[in-house]
Amino acid sequence: MRIGTAWLALALCSSTALAQPSAATTPTAQPVKQRGVFIEDINRKADPCNDFFDYANGAWRTNNPIPDSMVRWSRRWQSGELAKEQLRGILDEVSQRKDWPKASVEQLISDYYGACMDEARVEAQGVKPLQPLLKKIDALKDIAGLQRMLSELHAQRIPVPFGIAAESDFATPTNVIAHIFSNGIGLPDRDYYFKTEPRFADAREKYRAHIATMFKLAGSSEKAAKQAAEVVFKMETAFAEDSLDIVGLRNPANLDHKTTFAGLKKMAPAFDWAGYFRNAKIAEADLNVFEPKFLAEFDRQIKETPLASWKTYLKWHVVRSAAPFLSKALAEESFNFNDKYLGGAKEMKPRWKRCVESTDDLLGEALGRKYAEKYFPPAAKARMQGMVTNLLAGMKDSVEGLAWMGPETKKQALEKLSTFNPKIGYPDKWKDYSQVPVSRDQFWQNVVAGRTFDVVDDRSTLNKPVDRDRWGMTPPTSNAYYNPLLNEIVFPAGILQPPAFSMEATDAVNYGAIGVVIGHEISHGFDDQGAKFDAQGRLKNWWTEQDLKRFEERGQCVVDQFEGYFIEPGIHHNGKLVLGESIGDLAGAKIAYVALQKAMKQQPVPTVDGFTPEQQFFIAWGQFRGDAIRPETQRLMVQSDPHPTGKYRVIGPLSNMPEFQRTFGCKEGAPMVRPAAKRCEVW
Structure with missing residues (x-):
């Protein structure tokens, strides 16, 4: 999956090197004997x-x-999973109370986690939480409605077939502008749609079958689901064909196409950019387009692809995006293709662990503040x-x-x-999540609320001087990154734990x-x-x-x-x-x-x-x-x-x-x- 300006975070990798607290996390009057390597x-x-x-x-x-x-294992991956138990401990502790002040950090993280852990309620609702949005897509009458729907999906962090992210201007990094990127495919990268080796051909067949299965779980007949899979795959293949490959994306010069708002409209005249920016509350200012060739393909499909096909494509990406947060059947099918088939995992992580990960994803600086206080001493x-x-x-x-x-x-x-x-x-400055509506009885709505906040928060920085206090990772994240536009190196508390770092180590x-x-x-x-x-x-x-x-x-x-x-x-x-x-x-x-x-x-x-x-x-x-x-x-x-x-x-x-x-x-x-x-x- 290609995620916006992720190339800018030239990260160490998803190393998950979190760990149990060292002796340094609690005061001691006795000097700690320094340890060497793990000789065992x-x-x-x-x-x-x-x-x-x-x-x-x-x-x-x-x-x-x-x-x-x-799918990977070592001391650092083991400690990363153990660290999620630390986060679980924090969440369990704050969840003991049900009378936290509304919009407080404790209320937000405990209710989000509590709604996620209410598996019986999530299971009983099945695909129902998605029905209003799916019906809205079904009811689209024309291209104008389609274009408004893209704006609504993007507001929920479903960036198909393109997305907009706030990032520094390549030419003037002190200013933040909008960057338009492609994200219209469901396979790992564009080459999966074209390479002829057996493993890629097999992935394409498995992906089609996966799409069909998900449509059936969402209520389609078997025949309609198979037809939907072919429609989706055809559209995604066309988007992939006019996208850069993974090596091409590594060269920032390939992504530098700054233009005016008028220039954007000329690149894809069939799309109502003025309406989109108005709905998104984004000013019509200069911006950057990562892949003009992709945008031309998007413009072609707006003009030539039947509205019925667009509806199918959008419904697929709604279901695909939501499946891990819905009923067991949908979550397991998502796991079976993405984690089991592509990654090799044998079973899903326990629900509590997935709920911890989701809380960190959407309320990361709220949960992370608690984590840093407890596990990263001065x-x-x-x-x-x-x-x-x-x-x-x-x-x-x-x-x-x-x-x-x-x-x-x-x-x-x-x-x-x-x-x-x-x-x-x-x-040094924490995000304020107090406007995020979170309740204990509506998990998917909480996910949407968290995603919506994330999008609004990102867009709030557009066309302004860069805020150097913002972070691109949450404190519990076991990773590190370098941002070339800000020339900053960032090390969250999550990676500053054994075996990466220890106050006891030499x-x-x-x-x-x-x-x-x-x-x-x-x-x-x-x-x-x-x-x-x-x-x-x-x-x-x-x-x-x-x-x-x-x-x-x-x-x-x-x-x-x-x-x-x-x-x-x-x-x-x-x-x-x-x-x-x-x-x-x-x-x-x-x-x-x-x-x-x-x-x-x-x-x-x-x-x-x-x-x-x-x-x-x-x-x-x-x-x-x-x-x-x-x-x-x-x-x-x-x-x-x-x-x-x-x-x-x-x-x-x-x-x-x-x-x-x-x-x-x-x-x-x-x-x-x-x-x-x-x-x-x-x-």
Whole structure:
């Protein structure tokens, strides 16, 4: 699925590294003994110079098979699921009272969670909560009504076949403008509609069957459901054909098509843009269109596709969007295709966990405020701030020491580095959800209310100066991101937990886990995407011609390396797709290693359990990235995810580092030592 301006959040990945609270979350007068790596996770039979992924974390994967409800598993995924128990504890606690003041944080999150957990009521309602909207679509009489319906669906965060998101202007990042993006398909990306390999052909057949099943569950006859599936698939295939592929979407230059409102109307004259913007309460100002070719196809379908087909298409995306929040039959069918067939999960997560996730999705800063208070103490924030400072200094040293970059480009790179804005833990200014109507007896209506708030909140920033206090992730989120338009790196409290970060861990372990993540996000400002934005966040070239050529040659080394990594015979990584994340891992590991050496000059790290500080550093990265991943999810990742699989996020960067080779005494020619002629180094 293509979600608006998601490419801007060059995130670490959905790592879900939340954890149970460390001893640091409660006051103690006793010093805590620093721990090293998880020695019980190490596969002592493996040779670190042969397969460091197996060595660092192989024993854990052997002893901890992937649970049926998960598609990936490691300590960080385990701790992420345990953290949802922390959130559940918060929700259960506030739910004990039923007399919270209306619109208070406690009333909102407890009633939302309580309505979700009322499974009997949700089951009894079945598809009824959708009937008013489905009937409204059925009653459409003309194209004018269709266009008004698109506005209504978008207000509920159902952006078909296009959406509008508020984001900084590529040319003037201090101003927020509307960005129009495509989102009219239900398969993971456009290539699923066209590639001829058996796995893609099978996905298309399964998708058609899935659409038909969902229509039957929503009340259609079997014949009508099959016909509806063909209508939907035909329209989506046409939209996909005129959309960029996943690699094309990675290049921001491909998405930069700023225009006036009059220019927008010329791109798609068949659509009533004035009426749409009026209904959406958006001013008719300059904006950006990600994919003009897609918009032309949208315009063609407005003119040529029968109204009956449009009704079918819209009803499909309404049902598809709502199914996980409705009756068991609909939720299970959604799971069966998206999570089981595409991802490889064996069973759904328990209802309480899905309700926790939904609460975080729609009321994330309300729930997150409670989470941060309980599980992210000031001491952890202070230590994290110190690490970020050291990592930024490490990146500065790296840039200054580059032999391949000339002084003019170095000056620009250092200027950009000096303007980085780190955000740690949680926002300084919290969102106000007091206008969101939430009750205990109408779960789907609560979902709509939360989504509507999200859309209104986003649109409220349009055509105004950028608000740098806003966050793109909720505090409990186990992830991190870099936004090139704001030149900010963001680390929610959710990722600042073991095994990524711990007040009990040695500096070597913390620098090897969260330290590499920090370096990864910093280097996103200088990867194949981030390097296209200057110190002010403008999409503007700041490289000399010669230096840019050298940078691209070094990036090609990384592309070639990952093209050689296969997840199974015949299926390998797309080096261009994973280039940015792989540059991030390579630079992150290098910068974090340098920062650790600096830190140890002030406070030495002891050898723990027989492992030197340097060994702890590399093993910590191998254990943090030690994901076991189901084959189905790996196939999905190599097709549509800019992140490599966990195995190659460990092997890939470390095999390029002489520091790793020295630390483990690896000989030339070992699998974990790339030949000097093929060794990649960017930053």
